[in-house]
Every structure is written in structure tokens, then in C-alpha cells.
Amino acid sequence: MKDSFAVRDTLEVQGQRYTFASLARLGQHFDLKRLPYSMKILLENLLRHEDGVNVSAREIEAVARWNAKQEPETEIAFMPARVVLQDFTGVPCVVDLAAMRDAMRVLGGDPKRINPLIPSELVIDHSVQVDEFGTARALEDNVAIEFQRNGERYGFLRWGQKALDNFKVVPPRTGIVHQVNLEHLARVVMSADKDGARWAYPDTVFGTDSHTTMVNGLGVLGWGVGGIEAEAAMLGQPSSMLIPHVVGFKLTGKLPEGATATDLVLTVTQMLRKLGVVGKFVEFYGDGLAHLALADRATIANMAPEYGATCGIFPIDAEVLNYLRLTGREAAQIALVEAYAKAQGLWHDAHTPHAEFSATLELDLASVRPALAGPKRPQDRVLLEDVKASAAAAIKPLAALRKPRNGDAARFVDEGGDSAVGNAANALSEGSVRVEMNGQTFDLGDGAVVIAAITSCTNTSNPAVMLAAGLVARKAVARGLKAKPWVKTSLAPGSLVVTDYLKKAALLGELEKLGFYLVGYGCTTCIGNSGPLPAAVSKAIATGDLAVGAVLSGNRNFEGRVHPEVKLNYLASPPLVVAYALAGSLDIDLAHDPLGTGSDGRPVYLKDIWPSNQEISDLIASTIDPQMFTHSYANVFAGDSRWNSIDAPVGELYRWGDSTYIKNPPYFAGIRMQPAAMATIQGARCLGLFGDSITTDHISPAGNIKQDSPAGRYLIEHGVQPRDFNSYGSRRGNDDVMVRGTFANIRIRNLMLDGVEGGYTLHVPSGKQMAIYDAAMRYQVEKTPLIVLAGKEYGTGSSRDWAAKGTLLLGVKAVIAESFERIHRSNLVGMGVLPLQFLPGESAQAHGLTGRESFAIVGFDAPEACEATVIAQGDGGEKRFQVQVMLLTPKEREFYRHGGILPYVLRQLAARKAA
Structure with missing residues (x-):
């Protein structure tokens, strides 16, 4: 530390005694009182480094x-204090570290130099699927299936736990x-x-899941990054x-009766999306903070990716200390x-002066009303009373495309039965399908809710909405109500503590x-791990080509994400999930x-079973105490007998085998200094011409692998039966699977093809339609580089490094979009793929591009080039236009020149050793 x-x-x-970099001392030179909370944390980070x-x-x-008010111009270097990973994104991180150890040996360096230098903790939470549901055995059965499916992955992580320093793993079922x-x-x-002193400094974090921002509710600055950026941080x-813009969001008042933190965050998300906060920090302040429990703040912070911000942070105050006490943190x-x-x-109380902000919004909490978001984007808030009309509007165009069937629906029988229980979709059930299942008979039609899931980190961390769900259930049962038989119900809490307090409250x-x-x-339905629908329901949906729905307490509802057979997906609070299971x-x-x-023959309304805020x-107050947390987390890294019995290799280098889960990736093949x-x-x-809002789910799906897809065919060729395919997310440690799954989302639409849905493209020279992977491999044989053209908000959604890795391995050299989501643009740079942006007001359509042209891109290789020239040759002649080079800092230019972050870091470490 220079300490200028x-x-x-x-x-x-x-x-x-602690040493620290004092902002008060720096305040003798500058006026720091006007700085936002988050800017002070960035400033301390720079002082210390x-x-x-x-x-x-x-x-x-x-x-x-x-x-x-000034446009950011200065580049700063931010070094997080730690890294947190989940297993879908964490496994490929550890795979890359293992591959870097091999490559380091090739370059003549010490493999042990490839090691996390800051605390790095991985939580296995994305691999459990809802295969079994609705029975007391569901938990144990799903865990058993999870371990059976993921033994190779878990063995690999156990190797990493032993071989890597500063790396810990939280086992499954935690x-x-x-x-x-x-x-x-x-x-x-x-x-x-450090250097003979005990230093104190703010907890800051990079996470390989975009919802890392949830910890912002605790006053911790951090955000989601791609796995490659996280690996770079792990390596120092x-x-x-x-320097970011900081948007201030003022909260006043308190939530009214009937409104939940979920309703609040859906309101905030809609407001901030409308304002436009992509790449910006959002900071919450105002008198309303005094009426928001820490869990409510965390709910708002969690959905920063949904409103597009880098982070959504709250300050440290008395409520933070209360939460630390409640969760059993040590007094010291x-x-x-x-x-x-x-x-x-950094302390906030009623006397703290308001900071200056780049822009401000204000919300009176008392104005928040019950709502859902959907049917396919988290920012599309729908008031509770308008959901019926929203669903009908979404179903209408889908129904118009439906092929007519002969007569009324075919009949599907699961276990037989003749007890009629009514229609699944009432007025929307035209063309419904008769189903017999588990001794009951019903008609399944458009708008039927086939999944009701209390799932995801957004809400399952919040005792208020979880206990509210339990109270709604208790009151509904007391009135004689039951969930409809076609609804797949599930409860996937965010921690063991949730089960403890639900049991203590007699609500489980x-x-x-x-x-x-x-x-x-773990993260189930929200990530696409919703598991199969009952066979009879699934067949009825297929036969009727039905537009059915899911209601989940998650944060993601993009097309094709929740379940491939479900076309309408609504985000809702846990108590509303229960209500829709009843309806x-x-x-x-x-x-x-x-x-x-x-049971008394009288109608039951939602208001009749909805608990009061005081309840x-x-x-x-009566059910949650610190002992629950200290007990649940006492041996959090130890794992159970299943975890500890997994066979795991040992040694500084990983022994790569013939696995369809874990494979040495090709990123470092033939690397030179x-x-x-x-x-x-x-x-x-052009490999693909896409419209607006292409998400990382579209680019690199995490859910089911279709049997007839390139990835499915690859697995079958390698002896894997379809029942053992698992998911794309679980196979992120194998590049052969993942590259075949790139752009393979069942709902993606390539505008090079007319009305075709799914991962297909046109191989331009031959004029043939084929799977995107197959076309890319043909182009590689022909030694033809590729580009992707896209609209606005390209790469929204999860911080999915495979959306960039797969793009690279398909042979894509550049992506030209109208705008990028922050994390995905960074990931593309990190993998050596050039992000380019159309000039304001311009687009592929404005330039008359069809994707059938031949493209040249020049000028981006000039030092500090801000623009490049695209030359498109097609049937209409030559078109030339300028694009912005989205390499935003000198360090990003270095990463791109080296072919990505990992080759850059590897060469730096190898050179340091050689020197």
C-alpha cells in the first residue's frame, strides 16, 4: 500500500487493534460527505490497494x-475481498483452474501458482431437481437422485476442496x-x-450467480460476474x-396490509427498468428503510439483475446489526x-445526510399493491386483479396458431378414476383435454396452472412471506380447500433454518x-430444475397444444426456462403461489x-385466508431465534455421509478421465507465452440474426437436454441414456456438451429463418436449414469466421459464462448488438469475443441486413479504437456502417488481445515465475 x-x-x-484505510483522513483533502455509500466502499478499496x-x-x-452528473470516464481497478460460487457456474470455474494448472506446467511454471488468493466458497445448490413431489419421501428421493446423477461432478469438487487453497465447498442439501x-x-x-498488521476492511464480493446482489441488503457491495471474471479475481x-453512475432510490412510508416484499420488489423492478439502470449502481435510502426488515431489503437487492443494475445496495445501520445477532454471528x-x-x-441513521446521486426515483411504500410479473419477463408487473386479462392476452395468439383437432380431446389416463373435479381453465378451456389421473378426472385447458412452486432465493430467504404462505395454507385447509390435482406443487427452501421455523410455527x-x-x-423451478410433469398432464398438453402456466416465487420467468411445456410463467409471492395452487x-x-x-358449501375468497401483517x-417474533442459525451452520462445510463417501482423486493436477461431465477444455491448447x-x-x-431481449437462457440454456438435439445425440453416442441426460447446467464441466447446447433454447427465434422456433440457422453457402451447432461446425471446416447480429438488451439474465464460452467455441468472432447487458458483454471480452454496438438509432434492420451477407470488420485493432467499420456484401451490393467497439477499458483491450482473461492471467503468472 503506497498511501499517497x-x-x-x-x-x-x-x-x-485493527489497521484500516481511513476515509476520515482522506476527507481532510476532499468533501466525501456527499458521496453515496457504495462510492465510499469503492474509494476505500482503491486506498487499500x-x-x-x-x-x-x-x-x-x-x-x-x-x-x-458527469459521464464516467475514469477506469478504476476493483478487487473484491472474496468470491462466492454456485455449482452450475462453479464447476466450470474449477475445471478452468484445473486446466490452467496443466497449462502452467506446459509453460514451465509451477501448477500450484494456480490457486485462489482470496477466500472462495462454493455452495452446491443448483443440481437438485423436482423429480418427486407431493409426498413425504420427495426430499430424500430427490437428494438420492441428485447424488446418483452428479457423482462425477461432486467427486471433482471434492478434489478441488482438497487440492486448492482458500477454497471451500458447502455440500448439497444445505x-x-x-x-x-x-x-x-x-x-x-x-x-x-497483512504485512504484520491486522487489517479491517469492507466485505466485498464477486459471485458467479447474477443474484449475488442479494447480499447488498446487508450493506455488502458485490455483484454477479461471469465465471471467467471470478476466476481472475480468485487469482489476484x-x-x-x-467509475459508475449511482441512482438513488428513495423509499418512504411503510407497506400496507396485504402487500408483501415480493409485491414491493416487482414494483421497484418495473420502475427501475423503465428508468434504465443497466451498468449503474442503485442505492436505497430514505425514511422507509426504518420500516423494512433486513429480509425485505435482501429481497429488493436480490433482483438487481432483473432491474438491470450492477447492484442494489442498502447501507449499514441498526437493522443490519439486528440481523447479524439474529443469525448467530459472533459478538466480536x-x-x-x-x-x-x-x-x-458508512453508518446510516436518521441524522445521516443524503448523498448526491446521478438520478433519483421515489416510492411511497404505502402505494404498493399485490402483483405478479409475467408471463415471460420479471419487469412486466401485473396487478393481481389484472392477471386474468394478462393470461388471456398471452394465450390468444398462441391459440390462433394451434392446429385443429378432430373432435374433442383425446383422453389420457394415468392411474384411472372417474371422480370429476372440474375444468382446469374455465373460460379459457376451449379445446380442453380430458385427463384421468390418480383416481380423478378433470379437463385440462389453456391457462391451467400446472406448476406452483415456492422456490428461489428471492423469497425463500424472507420469513415474512414464507410464514405468510404457511398461514394461507393453514386457513385454506381449515376452510376445506385443496390444491387442484393437475398442479405440481413444491417447496424448496433457501436454507435449513426455513424448515426449522416452519416446523416451530406448526405450518410445515x-x-x-x-x-x-x-x-x-436449492434453486429448483426458477433455474429450470422443475422436473417432469405427471405423464398424463404432459400428454394432455402436447395433444391439445395447450398454453398452460406456472406460478413461482422466483426471480426468473424467461421463455423456456421454467419448463419446456409451460408457456406462461408468473412470478409471485409464496402466499400467492399457494393461492394459485388452490385455484x-x-x-x-x-x-x-x-x-x-x-367444506361448509360457502365460497372462500383470498381475503378470507390472507393473514394480517400483525399476525x-x-x-x-415467536418462532425465529439465533440458535436456529448457529445449529444449522455449525458444520456447514462438513457434509453428510453421502457427500463424504464420494470417491475423489487427489493430487495437485486433476486426472482427467472419459467423463461426460468433466472434461479438459480446449482454451489453452497450443498456448504460447x-x-x-x-x-x-x-x-x-452470420450464425444468427436475433431480435431484442435475447437472454443468456436463450444463448446457453440451463434446463432439459432434448434427445434429438446435438447435445442429446452426443450423449447417446457416448452411452448416456436419455433418462440420465440431467441438465445443461449440470454438464457445464464438459465443453463438448455445452457448445452443442449454445443457442439451443427451444424458444429462441433466428430471424434468418421464417417463423422457425428453436436453435436453428441457415448455412448460407448451401442454403440449408440446420441446427446452429451443425452449421457452425460446417463453417469451421470451411474456415469461415462467424458473427452474431442482435437487437437491444443482448445477454440479459443470469451471469452465465457458458453463453460466452459456447459462442467462442462455435467460432463466433464478434457480436454486433443494439445494446448489451453488462455481465454478458464483460464475459464476451473475457473469452476473446469482440462485442460491437450499433450506433444510436441504428440496427441490423435499419441497415437492411438479412444475415445472408458476407461480413468484414476492420479498424477495431487500432490502439484505443472507439469505432470499427463493418462491410457487408450481399445481393443488394455493399453496405458500410460504423459500430462502437465495446472494449471499455485498457485492461479489457489487453484481455481481448490475449484471447481472454484466462490466457492473460496464465501468461502473467508464468512470466512472473520465469522472472
């Missing part, structure tokens, strides 16, 4: 003099990464020994970023958090009476229509 501004100071807390190379006095001064992070892993203030490389750590925050000007059994049995601890249909106005008929508050010279792109073809 003489900021080194000491702080004593309970007899322990000042070395004259990555961080100089110039960058520190630029942040200290931050102008809220919880969702973000809730485990919030309840246990987050420190809020870190401490570590700071992340380059422009809580004392450090309070003392450090107050010493650094009430949820089970409506079919909401525990199915696992069984989207063709209902829950604000005014009865849910059903009670929920009293139940939280010096990168090849940058070259212009000539004679390129």
Missing part, C-alpha cells in the same frame, strides 16, 4: 471528486447460495493479517470498471461491524396438506373471485 494521502489509521475494538500500477493517486482522486451467503458467509466487515486480478464480529462502519462514515404440516412437501434445498388456473381474478367452495410479525497479433475479421458469415 496518508490514510493509514488504527481502530481498537474489544481489545483488538494503491500500488502505483493497478491503482494510483489519480484514480483515488477521481473517485473522491466524483461528479454525480441451501441456496445467496441465502447461505446472507445468513452465514457474509462478514460485512472483513479482517485479515482486479476487475477494471468505469458484530462489534467490529458497528465500530468500523461508524469510523468510516399445513403446507404439506396442500401438496407443498419439501423437495430439496389451479390463471383464468381467475383472485382479488374478487372465490378460490373455491369451502406475520408476531409469528416471526506471446499472444498472436490481432487480426481484422474477413469473409465472416
Whole structure:
């Protein structure tokens, strides 16, 4: 630490002396009181890492003099204190580290130099699927299936746990990464020994899941990054970023009766999406914070990716300390958090002056109304009373495309029966299908809710909405209501603590009476791990080409994500999930229509079974205590007998085998110490021409692998039966599977083809339609480079590194889009794929591009080039236009020149060793 501004100071807390980089001392030179909370954390990070190379006095001064209204120009280097991973994205991270160890040996270096240099913790939470549901055995059966499917992956992670320093694994059946992070892993203030002193500094984090932002609710600055950027941080490389805009979101008042934190976050998401906060920090402030429990704040912070922000942060205040006490943190750590925050000007209370912001929004919490979001985007908020009309509007065009059937529907029988229980979709059920299943008979039609899932980190971390769901269940059961038989119900809590307090409140059994049995601890329906629908329901959907729905308490509802057979997906609070399981249909106005008929023969309305805010508050106070948390997390890294009995290799180098899960990737094949010279792109073809809002789910799906897809055919060729395909997410450690799954989403639409849905393209020279993977491989044989053309918000959604890795391995050299989501643009750079952006107001359509042209891209290789020229040759002659080069910092240009972050880091480490 150079300490150009003489900021080194000491702080004593309970007899322990800490060294820290004092913002108060820096405040003698600059006016820091006007800086937002998040900007102060960035400033401290620069002060502590000042070395004259990555961080100089110039960058520190630029942040200290931050102008809220000025366009960002200065690049800064941010180094997180730790990294947190989930297994879908974490496995390929560890695969890359293992491959880098092999490559380091090839370059003559020590493989042990490839090692996390900062605390790195992986939580296995994305691999459990809802195969079994609705029974007391569902949890144990799903866990057993999970271990059977993922033994190779888990054995590999156990190797990493032993071989890598600073790397810990939280085994399966523990919880969702973000809730485990919030309840246990987050420190809020870190401490570590360095240069003979005990340093204290803010807890900051990079996570390989976009919802890492959930920990922002605790005052911890962090956000989701791609796996490759996380690996770079693990290896000691700071992340380059422009000084951000910070949007202030003022909250006033308090939530009214009947409104939940879910309703609030859906409102916030819609407002911020409308404002436009992509690439910006969002910071919450105002009197309303005093009426928001920590769990409510975490719910809002969780959905920062959905409103497009880098983070959505709350300050450290008394509520943070209360939560740390509640979750069983040590008294000494809580004392450090309070003392450090107050010493650094990071403490918030009623007397804290408001900071300056780049822009502001304001919301009166009292105006929040019950709502859902859907049918396919989290920012599309729909008031509860308008869901019926929303579903009908979504179904109408789908029904218009349906082929007519001969007569009324075919009949599907699962286990027989003749007890009629009514229609699944009432007025929307034209052309419905008769189903006999488990001794009951019903008609399944458009708008039927076939999945009702209490799932995902957004809400299962929040006791208020989880206990509310239990209370709704209790009251519904008391009135004689039941879930409809066609609804697949599931309960997947975010941590073991949730089960403890549901049991203590005597509500778990009430949820089970409506079919909401525990199915696992992890991210299930929200990530696409919803498992199969009952066979009779699935066949009825296929025969009737029905547009059915899912209601889930998650944060993601993009097309094709939740379940391939479900076309309408709505996000909702857990108690509303229960309500829709009772209704069984989207063709209902829950604000005014009865849910059903009670055992007394009278109609039962949602208002009749909805708990009051006081009921929920009293139940939280009487059921949740610190002992629940200390007990649940006492041996969080130990695992059970299943985990500890997994056979795992040992040694500094991983022994690669013939596995369809874990494979040595090709990124470092033939690597040399010096990168090849940058070259212009000539004679390129378009692999795909896409519209707006192409998500990372579209580019690299995480869910089911279709048997007749390139990935399915590959697995069958390697002896894997379709029942053992598992998911794309679980096979991210094998590049052969993942490259075949790139652009393979069943709902993606390539505009090079007319009306075709799914992962197909046109091989332009032959004029043949084929799978995108097959076309890409043909182009590689023909030595033809590829590009992708896209519209606005390209790469929204999860921080999915395989969306960039797969793009690279298909042979794509550049992506030209109208705009990019922050994480995906960074991931493309990190893999050596060139992101280019159409100039404002321009697009592929504006330039008359069809995707059938031959493309050249020149000028991007010039030092500090801000624009490049695209030359498109087609039947209409030559078209030339300028595009923006989206390499935003000098460090990103270096990454691109080296072919990505990992080759860059590897060469740096190898050169350091050689020197």
C-alpha cells in the first residue's frame, strides 16, 4: 500500500487493534460527505490497494471528486475481498483452474501458482431437481437422485476442496447460495493479517450467480460476474470498471396490509427498468428503510439483475446489526461491524445526510399493491386483479396458431378414476383435454396452472412471506380447500433454518396438506430444475397444444426456462403461489373471485385466508431465534455421509478421465507465452440474426437436454441414456456438451429463418436449414469466421459464462448488438469475443441486413479504437456502417488481445515465475 494521502489509521475494538484505510483522513483533502455509500466502499478499496500500477493517486482522486452528473470516464481497478460460487457456474470455474494448472506446467511454471488468493466458497445448490413431489419421501428421493446423477461432478469438487487453497465447498442439501451467503458467509466487515498488521476492511464480493446482489441488503457491495471474471479475481486480478453512475432510490412510508416484499420488489423492478439502470449502481435510502426488515431489503437487492443494475445496495445501520445477532454471528464480529462502519462514515441513521446521486426515483411504500410479473419477463408487473386479462392476452395468439383437432380431446389416463373435479381453465378451456389421473378426472385447458412452486432465493430467504404462505395454507385447509390435482406443487427452501421455523410455527404440516412437501434445498423451478410433469398432464398438453402456466416465487420467468411445456410463467409471492395452487388456473381474478367452495358449501375468497401483517410479525417474533442459525451452520462445510463417501482423486493436477461431465477444455491448447497479433475479421458469415431481449437462457440454456438435439445425440453416442441426460447446467464441466447446447433454447427465434422456433440457422453457402451447432461446425471446416447480429438488451439474465464460452467455441468472432447487458458483454471480452454496438438509432434492420451477407470488420485493432467499420456484401451490393467497439477499458483491450482473461492471467503468472 503506497498511501499517497496518508490514510493509514488504527481502530481498537474489544481489545483488538485493527489497521484500516481511513476515509476520515482522506476527507481532510476532499468533501466525501456527499458521496453515496457504495462510492465510499469503492474509494476505500482503491486506498487499500494503491500500488502505483493497478491503482494510483489519480484514480483515488477521481473517485473522491466524483461528479454525480458527469459521464464516467475514469477506469478504476476493483478487487473484491472474496468470491462466492454456485455449482452450475462453479464447476466450470474449477475445471478452468484445473486446466490452467496443466497449462502452467506446459509453460514451465509451477501448477500450484494456480490457486485462489482470496477466500472462495462454493455452495452446491443448483443440481437438485423436482423429480418427486407431493409426498413425504420427495426430499430424500430427490437428494438420492441428485447424488446418483452428479457423482462425477461432486467427486471433482471434492478434489478441488482438497487440492486448492482458500477454497471451500458447502455440500448439497444445505441451501441456496445467496441465502447461505446472507445468513452465514457474509462478514460485512472483513479482517485479515497483512504485512504484520491486522487489517479491517469492507466485505466485498464477486459471485458467479447474477443474484449475488442479494447480499447488498446487508450493506455488502458485490455483484454477479461471469465465471471467467471470478476466476481472475480468485487469482489476484482486479476487475477494471468505469467509475459508475449511482441512482438513488428513495423509499418512504411503510407497506400496507396485504402487500408483501415480493409485491414491493416487482414494483421497484418495473420502475427501475423503465428508468434504465443497466451498468449503474442503485442505492436505497430514505425514511422507509426504518420500516423494512433486513429480509425485505435482501429481497429488493436480490433482483438487481432483473432491474438491470450492477447492484442494489442498502447501507449499514441498526437493522443490519439486528440481523447479524439474529443469525448467530459472533459478538466480536458484530462489534467490529458497528465500530468500523461508524469510523468510516458508512453508518446510516436518521441524522445521516443524503448523498448526491446521478438520478433519483421515489416510492411511497404505502402505494404498493399485490402483483405478479409475467408471463415471460420479471419487469412486466401485473396487478393481481389484472392477471386474468394478462393470461388471456398471452394465450390468444398462441391459440390462433394451434392446429385443429378432430373432435374433442383425446383422453389420457394415468392411474384411472372417474371422480370429476372440474375444468382446469374455465373460460379459457376451449379445446380442453380430458385427463384421468390418480383416481380423478378433470379437463385440462389453456391457462391451467400446472406448476406452483415456492422456490428461489428471492423469497425463500424472507420469513415474512414464507410464514405468510404457511398461514394461507393453514386457513385454506381449515376452510376445506385443496390444491387442484393437475398442479405440481413444491417447496424448496433457501436454507435449513426455513424448515426449522416452519416446523416451530406448526405450518410445515399445513403446507404439506396442500401438496407443498419439501423437495430439496436449492434453486429448483426458477433455474429450470422443475422436473417432469405427471405423464398424463404432459400428454394432455402436447395433444391439445395447450398454453398452460406456472406460478413461482422466483426471480426468473424467461421463455423456456421454467419448463419446456409451460408457456406462461408468473412470478409471485409464496402466499400467492399457494393461492394459485388452490385455484389451479390463471383464468381467475383472485382479488374478487372465490378460490373455491369451502367444506361448509360457502365460497372462500383470498381475503378470507390472507393473514394480517400483525399476525406475520408476531409469528416471526415467536418462532425465529439465533440458535436456529448457529445449529444449522455449525458444520456447514462438513457434509453428510453421502457427500463424504464420494470417491475423489487427489493430487495437485486433476486426472482427467472419459467423463461426460468433466472434461479438459480446449482454451489453452497450443498456448504460447506471446499472444498472436490481432487480426481484422474477413469473409465472416452470420450464425444468427436475433431480435431484442435475447437472454443468456436463450444463448446457453440451463434446463432439459432434448434427445434429438446435438447435445442429446452426443450423449447417446457416448452411452448416456436419455433418462440420465440431467441438465445443461449440470454438464457445464464438459465443453463438448455445452457448445452443442449454445443457442439451443427451444424458444429462441433466428430471424434468418421464417417463423422457425428453436436453435436453428441457415448455412448460407448451401442454403440449408440446420441446427446452429451443425452449421457452425460446417463453417469451421470451411474456415469461415462467424458473427452474431442482435437487437437491444443482448445477454440479459443470469451471469452465465457458458453463453460466452459456447459462442467462442462455435467460432463466433464478434457480436454486433443494439445494446448489451453488462455481465454478458464483460464475459464476451473475457473469452476473446469482440462485442460491437450499433450506433444510436441504428440496427441490423435499419441497415437492411438479412444475415445472408458476407461480413468484414476492420479498424477495431487500432490502439484505443472507439469505432470499427463493418462491410457487408450481399445481393443488394455493399453496405458500410460504423459500430462502437465495446472494449471499455485498457485492461479489457489487453484481455481481448490475449484471447481472454484466462490466457492473460496464465501468461502473467508464468512470466512472473520465469522472472
